[in-house]
Amino acid sequence: RVRALHVSDWLRHTQEPLLDRGMMGDGVIELKRLRERVEAAGYDGPAEVEIFSRDRWWKEDPDVVLRTCRERLDTVC
Numbered sequence: 001r002v003r004a005l006h007v008s009d010w011l012r013h014t015q016e017p018l019l020d021r022g023m024m025g026d027g028v029i030e031l032k033r034l035r036e037r038v039e040a041a042g043y044d045g046p047a048e049v050e051i052f053s054r055d056r057w058w059k060e061d062p063d064v065v066l067r068t069c070r071e072r073l074d075t076v077c
Helices: 031-040 062-075
Strands: 005-007 047-049
Touching: 005 031, 047 062
Parallel strands: 005 047
Antiparallel strands: none
């Protein structure tokens, strides 16, 4: 039973496994396909965005990060 869906992306050339994750669509995970399978299994809850990105997204203006997250959730996930 699926209880949660957390999304981020895995960068091909990550520098740090925990704190160098990508914004959805910037990496190699097939997020749309993954989400389709999770929903096909019966999950109908929200997607929680997890962008652990110390050297990229954490330095960005929070409004830009939120706008990008919203756009990517609609187009990539």
